[in-house]
Amino acid sequence: MIEVLIIKLVLAGLVFFVILNFAGLHTWAERKQSALIQDRIGANRASIFGFRFLGLFHGLADAVKMFTKEDIIPKGADKTLHTLAPLFSVFFALVAFAAIPFGDQLVLGDMVIQLQIAKIDAALLYVFAMLSLGVYGVILAGFASRNNYAILGGLRATAQMISYEIALGVSIIGVILVYGTMDLSELVRGQGHMIGGWIPFWGIVAQPVAFLIFLTAALAETKRLPFDLPEGESEIIGYFVEYSGMKFGMFFLTDFLETIMLACLATTLFFGGWQVPFLMPDGFHFPGGMEILVPNLVYVLLGVLSFSVKVILFCWLFMQLRWTLPRFRYDQLMTLGWKGLFPIALINVMVTAIVIAILEEAT
Amino acid sequence: MAIKVVQRPELTFWEKLYLPQILSGLKITSAHFFKNLFLHTFHLLGLLKHLPASVTVQYPDQLRPLMSRFRSRHRLTLRDDNTPRCVGCMLCETVCPAKCITIVPGEHPDPHIEKYPVRFDIDLGICVYCGYCVEVCPEDAIRMDTGILDIAAYSREEMQLDIHELMDPELRKPLKDCNLKFPHQCTKESSEIEGTWTTIESPTSIETGKARDENTS
Numbered sequence: 001m002i003e004v005l006i007i008k009l010v011l012a013g014l015v016f017f018v019i020l021n022f023a024g025l026h027t028w029a030e031r032k033q034s035a036l037i038q039d040r041i042g043a044n045r046a047s048i049f050g051f052r053f054l055g056l057f058h059g060l061a062d063a064v065k066m067f068t069k070e071d072i073i074p075k076g077a078d079k080t081l082h083t084l085a086p087l088f089s090v091f092f093a094l095v096a097f098a099a100i101p102f103g104d105q106l107v108l109g110d111m112v113i114q115l116q117i118a119k120i121d122a123a124l125l126y127v128f129a130m131l132s133l134g135v136y137g138v139i140l141a142g143f144a145s146r147n148n149y150a151i152l153g154g155l156r157a158t159a160q161m162i163s164y165e166i167a168l169g170v171s172i173i174g175v176i177l178v179y180g181t182m183d184l185s186e187l188v189r190g191q192g193h194m195i196g197g198w199i200p201f202w203g204i205v206a207q208p209v210a211f212l213i214f215l216t217a218a219l220a221e222t223k224r225l226p227f228d229l230p231e232g233e234s235e236i237i238g239y240f241v242e243y244s245g246m247k248f249g250m251f252f253l254t255d256f257l258e259t260i261m262l263a264c265l266a267t268t269l270f271f272g273g274w275q276v277p278f279l280m281p282d283g284f285h286f287p288g289g290m291e292i293l294v295p296n297l298v299y300v301l302l303g304v305l306s307f308s309v310k311v312i313l314f315c316w317l318f319m320q321l322r323w324t325l326p327r328f329r330y331d332q333l334m335t336l337g338w339k340g341l342f343p344i345a346l347i348n349v350m351v352t353a354i355v356i357a358i359l360e361e362a363t
Numbered sequence: 364m365a366i367k368v369v370q371r372p373e374l375t376f377w378e379k380l381y382l383p384q385i386l387s388g389l390k391i392t393s394a395h396f397f398k399n400l401f402l403h404t405f406h407l408l409g410l411l412k413h414l415p416a417s418v419t420v421q422y423p424d425q426l427r428p429l430m431s432r433f434r435s436r437h438r439l440t441l442r443d444d445n446t447p448r449c450v451g452c453m454l455c456e457t458v459c460p461a462k463c464i465t466i467v468p469g470e471h472p473d474p475h476i477e478k479y480p481v482r483f484d485i486d487l488g489i490c491v492y493c494g495y496c497v498e499v500c501p502e503d504a505i506r507m508d509t510g511i512l513d514i515a516a517y518s519r520e521e522m523q524l525d526i527h528e529l530m531d532p533e534l535r536k537p538l539k540d541c542n543l544k545f546p547h548q549c550t551k552e553s554s555e556i557e558g559t560w561t562t563i564e565s566p567t568s569i570e571t572g573k574a575r576d577e578n579t580s
Contacts, residue, residue, distance in 0.1 A: 036399040037392045041417045212382070320396065324388040 081144035089137030157230030188273030203270035263314035274303030451478035455496035
């Protein structure tokens with residue numbers, strides 16, 4: 001029993017270490033990627049002993065700045081809620097990672113370790129519940145600041161997140177129907193086999209429409225461009241206008257954490273999670289009959305690597321989209337969410353259900 | 364006034380689909396991203412240096428070339444014996460629209476030269492960089508071609524240049540020991556005149572004066 005606890009604690013520590021560092025690196029990636037897109041060089045001045053290292057230390061400088069800045073709570077604001085709001089945001093963004101499987105079962109001697117912090121039967125429901133609870137951080141931040149603009153920003157954020165959560169939730173029902181499970185690790189395992197030996201049976205193959213809806217709604221969930229109406233740092237004041245120092249930093253971190261979270265979800269649901277094409281638990285099985293057998297450890301590590309690469313690619317795509325598209329107008333945002341994505345997602349679910357029913361009837 | 368009806372471009376079905384347009388946008392940004400990533404990687408390896416990966420100038424390390432007529436910080440041109448060419452005619456002080464120039468003239472030992480500046484101050488905090496002083500100077504004694512742009516200071520006093528800095532653009536505040544030989548007012552506050560003409564080889568200055576006379580006649 002105690003080993004299980006230790007293993008789970010080590011897994012949790014490892015995942016949070018990687019995720020938080022990756023979120024920190026996002027600030028660097030954001031600066032550098034935007035610079036490359038716009039033919040600039042990007043932040044490169046922060047140095048330690050004259051050693052600049054491609055501007056990576058700017059993240060460190062940011063952290064030092066955030067922690068040493070004065071923390072201002074506006075006069076008349078609700079101190080408790082004002083302090084709780086960023087904690088809520090970060091907490092719920094972080095705990096959602098517990099249900100993400102980042103590798104297959106690792107067999108060490110007679111121990112079988114599931115590379116997933118918490119194996120929950122309804123993991124998808126858990127993840128979506130945590131993502132929804134993240135809205136509380138946003139609305140509390142707007143409400144507790146005692147600033148009309150912050151309240152308006154919070155309301156915009158809430159309306160947007162709730163609207164797009166519906167499209168997000170409905171779009172993945174199709175995936176649940178296809179694989180017949182809500183357990184994320186079972187769902188990934190279900191994506192393992194090949195259609196006709198060539199095409200991996202990933203979510204995107206089975207549910208391409210759902211993938212596009214999921215991607216769009218996910219972008220809206222992260223509250224970044226082109227859906228950054230809740231924040232709009234430069235023009236339309238957002239819900240964290242009254243936050244400074246590390247509390248603001250936590251909202252910023254939440255954004256990046258949610259980006260990573262949704263990249264993880266997109267990978268898990270639509271790109272086979274830790275699956276590597278042609279890699280079965282005992283080794284590679286190529287269609288020509290060629291086989292390369294690998295031990296369990298290599299298989300699991302390849303899976304983790306595959307998962308990480310896919311997540312990084314998704315983060316890159318989200319960032320690239322963020323620097324490509326202009327912001328939606330609020331009515332366009334709502335139109336797209338309610339009149340565009342939601343009906344398409346519903347039709348997608350119905351068509352999927354009918355096709356599955358017919359296929360089951362046929363067999 | 365005639366009314367002009369402007370036909371607003373209608374979005375085609377293809378454009379209303381969003382996705383193709385988003386993809387074409389992504390194509391542009393990704394093309395820039397990968398081209399610059401490729402170039403930056405090669406630059407780190409020391410290759411393809413002639414192809415720039417960014418259009419920006421890394422300012423303090425890398426300066427943009429200035430136009431030859433660019434008006435930067437002033438300097439006083441020198442004669443061969445390291446005395447200012449300025450003859451203290453006060454034209455620049457008179458023409459200056461910002462009234463940032465202060466000249467105190469003194470008598471020059473060479474009879475061919477009218478006067479010389481005992482004090483020549485320019486307050487850069489007031490100067491508007493119009494360049495009139497350069498245009499009006501009959502002796503080509505003041506120029507704005509030092510190429511110094513990064514003029515910044517923590518106090519108004521530091522923005523005030525005196526004759527030492529104007530004659531040697533390399534000098535920076537705080538000034539070290541004065542190395543001007545001819546009589547001049549070293550600081551604004553003291554009315555004391557330091558230096559003598561005798562330490563400067565007078566024949567040179569007289570010769571150059573003569574030479575100029577011959578050229579003009």
